[in-house]
Amino acid sequence: MAQQKKLVEEITSRDEDFTQWYTDVVIKAGLIAYSNIKGFMVIKPAGYAIWEAIQKHLDARFKATGVENVCMPMMIPESLLNKEKDLVNGFAPEVAWVTEGGQEKLQERMCVRPTSETLFSDFYKDDVHSYRDLPKNYNQWCSVVRWEKETRPFLRSREFLWQEGHTVHASAQEAEARTQQMLNVYADFCAEDLAIPVIKGQKTDKEKFAGAQATYTIEALMHDGRALQSGTSHDFGDNFSKAYGIQFTDKDNTLKYAYQTSWGMSTRIIGAIIMVHGDNSGLVLPPKIAPVQVCVIPVQQRKEGVLEKAQELAAMLKDYRVKVDDSDKSPGYKFAEQEMRGIPLRVEIGPKDIEAGKCVIARRDTGEKTDCPIAELPERVGALLAQMQTDMYERARKHLEEHTYTAATTQEFEQTFAEKTGFVKAMWCGELACEEKIKENYSVTSRCIPFEQEQIAGTCVCCGKPAKKMVYWGKAY
Amino acid sequence: MAQQKKLVEEITSRDEDFTQWYTDVVIKAGLIAYSNIKGFMVIKPAGYAIWEAIQKHLDARFKATGVENVCMPMMIPESLLNKEKDLVNGFAPEVAWVTEGGQEKLQERMCVRPTSETLFSDFYKDDVHSYRDLPKNYNQWCSVVRWEKETRPFLRSREFLWQEGHTVHASAQEAEARTQQMLNVYADFCAEDLAIPVIKGQKTDKEKFAGAQATYTIEALMHDGRALQSGTSHDFGDNFSKAYGIQFTDKDNTLKYAYQTSWGMSTRIIGAIIMVHGDNSGLVLPPKIAPVQVCVIPVQQRKEGVLEKAQELAAMLKDYRVKVDDSDKSPGYKFAEQEMRGIPLRVEIGPKDIEAGKCVIARRDTGEKTDCPIAELPERVGALLAQMQTDMYERARKHLEEHTYTAATTQEFEQTFAEKTGFVKAMWCGELACEEKIKENYSVTSRCIPFEQEQIAGTCVCCGKPAKKMVYWGKAY
Numbered sequence: 030m031a032q033q034k035k036l037v038e039e040i041t042s043r044d045e046d047f048t049q050w051y052t053d054v055v056i057k058a059g060l061i062a063y064s065n066i067k068g069f070m071v072i073k074p075a076g077y078a079i080w081e082a083i084q085k086h087l088d089a090r091f092k093a094t095g096v097e098n099v100c101m102p103m104m105i106p107e108s109l110l111n112k113e114k115d116l117v118n119g120f121a122p123e124v125a126w127v128t129e130g131g132q133e134k135l136q137e138r139m140c141v142r143p144t145s146e147t148l149f150s151d152f153y154k155d156d157v158h159s160y161r162d163l164p165k166n167y168n169q170w171c172s173v174v175r176w177e178k179e180t181r182p183f184l185r186s187r188e189f190l191w192q193e194g195h196t197v198h199a200s201a202q203e204a205e206a207r208t209q210q211m212l213n214v215y216a217d218f219c220a221e222d223l224a225i226p227v228i229k230g231q232k233t234d235k236e237k238f239a240g241a242q243a244t245y246t247i248e249a250l251m252h253d254g255r256a257l258q259s260g261t262s263h264d265f266g267d268n269f270s271k272a273y274g275i276q277f278t279d280k281d282n283t284l285k286y287a288y289q290t291s292w293g294m295s296t297r298i299i300g301a302i303i304m305v306h307g308d309n310s311g312l313v314l315p316p317k318i319a320p321v322q323v324c325v326i327p328v329q330q331r332k333e334g335v336l337e338k339a340q341e342l343a344a345m346l347k348d349y350r351v352k353v354d355d356s357d358k359s360p361g362y363k364f365a366e367q368e369m370r371g372i373p374l375r376v377e378i379g380p381k382d383i384e385a386g387k388c389v390i391a392r393r394d395t396g397e398k399t400d401c402p403i404a405e406l407p408e409r410v411g412a413l414l415a416q417m418q419t420d421m422y423e424r425a426r427k428h429l430e431e432h433t434y435t436a437a438t439t440q441e442f443e444q445t446f447a448e449k450t451g452f453v454k455a456m457w458c459g460e461l462a463c464e465e466k467i468k469e470n471y472s473v474t475s476r477c478i479p480f481e482q483e484q485i486a487g488t489c490v491c492c493g494k495p496a497k498k499m500v501y502w503g504k505a506y
Numbered sequence: 507m508a509q510q511k512k513l514v515e516e517i518t519s520r521d522e523d524f525t526q527w528y529t530d531v532v533i534k535a536g537l538i539a540y541s542n543i544k545g546f547m548v549i550k551p552a553g554y555a556i557w558e559a560i561q562k563h564l565d566a567r568f569k570a571t572g573v574e575n576v577c578m579p580m581m582i583p584e585s586l587l588n589k590e591k592d593l594v595n596g597f598a599p600e601v602a603w604v605t606e607g608g609q610e611k612l613q614e615r616m617c618v619r620p621t622s623e624t625l626f627s628d629f630y631k632d633d634v635h636s637y638r639d640l641p642k643n644y645n646q647w648c649s650v651v652r653w654e655k656e657t658r659p660f661l662r663s664r665e666f667l668w669q670e671g672h673t674v675h676a677s678a679q680e681a682e683a684r685t686q687q688m689l690n691v692y693a694d695f696c697a698e699d700l701a702i703p704v705i706k707g708q709k710t711d712k713e714k715f716a717g718a719q720a721t722y723t724i725e726a727l728m729h730d731g732r733a734l735q736s737g738t739s740h741d742f743g744d745n746f747s748k749a750y751g752i753q754f755t756d757k758d759n760t761l762k763y764a765y766q767t768s769w770g771m772s773t774r775i776i777g778a779i780i781m782v783h784g785d786n787s788g789l790v791l792p793p794k795i796a797p798v799q800v801c802v803i804p805v806q807q808r809k810e811g812v813l814e815k816a817q818e819l820a821a822m823l824k825d826y827r828v829k830v831d832d833s834d835k836s837p838g839y840k841f842a843e844q845e846m847r848g849i850p851l852r853v854e855i856g857p858k859d860i861e862a863g864k865c866v867i868a869r870r871d872t873g874e875k876t877d878c879p880i881a882e883l884p885e886r887v888g889a890l891l892a893q894m895q896t897d898m899y900e901r902a903r904k905h906l907e908e909h910t911y912t913a914a915t916t917q918e919f920e921q922t923f924a925e926k927t928g929f930v931k932a933m934w935c936g937e938l939a940c941e942e943k944i945k946e947n948y949s950v951t952s953r954c955i956p957f958e959q960e961q962i963a964g965t966c967v968c969c970g971k972p973a974k975k976m977v978y979w980g981k982a983y
């Protein structure tokens with residue numbers, strides 16, 4: 030058990046220093062390694078397997094709504110990027126420029142895509158001619174580059190992996206419906222697969238995406254009470270379509286501009302999984318997306334029949350993602366490692382268990398250990414995984430609820446943020462000036478105007494003028 | 507049928523102009539669109555779905571051999587690239603350089619990865635310490651950039667998608683075994699999933715990968731008799747490990763350099779599928795990797811019950827990848843489109859068929875049409891898909907056999923390449939000078955030194971000196 034303690038003690042306590050705890054988990058759970066290039070990380074097998082699970086679940090949800098995958102070029106010529114003014118202003122300061130290729134200086138420099146609205150628009154301009162060609166619901170899984178100053182693994186990096194969906198429609202209504210549909214896909218995915226409850230809402234004009242008519246967002250609350258924007262969906266109306274010339278002949282035989290949307294979720298969501306579910310023993314993975322759901326650990330594995338029995342148990346669990354840790358490390362070390370890596374269930378099997386015809390199952394989230402007759406193992410594992418998925422969501426929901434406050438007055442707003450970290454629901458007049466003042470005074474930003482509105486007060490929490498909307502405010506990652 | 511003819515007539519005949527035929531298929535089957543950046547293509551849904559199918563099959567084969575997926579940075583600092591002399595000389599002339607980021611000139615320029623040996627080596631140097639850490643069998647699916655002068659969709663493009671496996675081992679023997687194992691994975695995948703027979707062998711020193719000790723290759727023969735290098739596997743020995751300092755403490759407690767391999771297959775293989783199986787009606791996809799295996803086409807679909815019956819047939823085929831074309835195009839147009847896109851089977855259903863309790867099944871590869879009682883449809887579809895997969899492989903194997911020639915003398919060699927296009931098996935002394943002379947004189951290159959050697963003659967086909975090896979020669983893409 031000395032080794033087990035050692036491994037666990039190496040993590041900083043979550044409540045002492047959340048930032049350091051996060052870094053410790055990311056490294057010690059084997060999710061990433063820092064590369065020699067600032068802001069570029071190496072995603073290691075344990076980290077990439079989580080991303081593969083996310084891709085699998087999310088991609089299936091996309092395809093169920095008629096989305097098709099494509100692949101766009103990774104570079105954007107400067108002249109193409111410049112066609113949409115807002116987008117240029119939004120992204121130009123943070124792109125990486127390719128200026129030389131094949132030992133020659135390029136006639137026109139190209140940026141590595143920070144996002145691909147321009148490329149999709151340029152493609153749709155030539156691909157869409159008639160209402161019969163619409164809608165097109167395309168998505169791509171790729172990596173993008175944004176030259177961030179401050180970087181943190183998964184949360185903010187110069188290169189990150191994501192998916193970006195880009196759709197084009199014949200009507201504004203259809204584009205708006207698709208924008209909301211994809212936001213719901215993200216919210217359902219978070220709730221059902223990642224056990225993360227989110228707040229759905231609209232971004233203020235200040236926080237919306239460059240060039241968008243409306244940006245919708247899902248906001249999740251981390252264990253430390255800070256917010257993480259976890260997925261966004263944008264309705265562009267015909268902004269891009271006019272800038273890039275995407276026109277089609279409609280049923281009435283007139284030429285019209287098309288309507289577009291885009292929506293994205295990135296490896297950032299792995300940061301959310303860590304910060305919502307993780308604890309002082311490391312990562313805790315929701316069973317549905319855990320690359321390994323059950324780790325069978327033989328105790329006294331050199332004794333005759335123990336390793337064989339462990340393999341036998343694994344074979345009984347073939348309907349689950351199961352692995353036997355038959356390495357020559359001590360059981361204590363293996364326990365600590367399985368906990369660090371967040372594997373939902375541990376099955377322990379030793380000579381005494383074999384004699385008694387049972388094994389021990391330990392839940393990663395609660396630490397609860399129960400004896401289980403070997404014959405009942407598959408059934409119990411199935412039930413425990415389902416229960417753990419539900420319980421993890423419920424705990425996260427309760428945490429969100431307990432860390433969501435309301436403030437009717439400026440004083441309440443100030444006091445809440447002075448004493449607590451979490452979401453504060455408060456009324457807003459809709460003016461940019463108030464939003465900026467709140468950010469300056471309390472270092473919090475508007476997270477979203479939630480779809481589920483409440484009437485907390487009649488006046489703006491900042492200026493006291495009549496309020497238009499209730500807003501979620503918080504400190505964000 | 508006018509529309510059908512029109513669509514088909516738009517393709518150039520495969521035997522008249524193979525190059526133009528290829529381009530026509532790539533565009534008209536909806537696989538790609540040209541982007542506005544030279545050498546960068548847009549892979550459209552029909553093309554990307556093929557790549558997804560390839561990824562799925564190949565990734566499962568990798569994982570069955572213990573490979574784990576990771577993600578490395580997309581950029582390489584110049585100083586890191588420069589550490590391995592051969593690699594620099596091989597790739598430096600064709601990389602794209604990022605010189606500016608976030609509005610500032612970078613202190614050191616970085617290239618967009620043309621391949622990732624340097625990045626993996628730099629990572630392994632810090633990640634591998636003991637023999638207990640070995641082997642590491644990592645792979646990544648990503649895109650790479652090589653600044654090619656001449657570009658063609660899939661076959662040679664400035665950006666392409668691929669997988670690159672990079673493994674590190676404790677012994678030279680183990681690295682060599684992994685190199686050959688992965689070549690066999692590629693060969694089996696081509697034969698069993700893509701219905702493409704390949705020649706397995708070793709590249710000559712002239713043709714091997716920059717920095718490799720040995721490069722193994724699978725070579726496929728296209729319909730026009732030209733060769734396509736379809737996958738390669740490299741044994742680096744300890745070359746990279748010495749350049750990048752990958753050392754580990756072995757069981758005997760001494761510090762040793764590790765041994766490495768790398769192996770890759772790219773979207774180029776989609777070019778092989780097109781050029782091995784395609785015909786004058788367009789693409790022909792092997793059933794195992796066809797994104798859609800069966801297209802149900804209703805005939806006279808406005809008649810009562812026809813569309814419903816088509817949907818019913820599709821429901822009966824739920825074990826296969828099936829789609830109903832219920833668009834308002836004419837049946838003839840739909841037939842031509844299904845053929846152009848290479849969907850293996852077409853099921854036709856019209857009022858008369860319904861009355862007779864049957865439907866018609868058409869095979870894409872042979873054009874053969876047979877009546878099928880509706881109750882027997884799933885069984886027949888399963889049998890036909892399996893048969894088509896086998897037949898496609900057999901036709902390709904026969905074509906390869908019939909276009910593989912032997913030449914014992916210089917005169918035979920010259921005459922064969924003057925009259926035929928295909929592989930020519932001939933003896934070689936092993937000297938670079940002869941290899942270069944053959945390239946100069948006949949515009950053919952050594953494709954590989956096949957594992958299955960034959961003794962065609964005793965002397966080199968070029969210089970007449972004693973021969974060391976039999977080599978496959980050919981014109982390559």
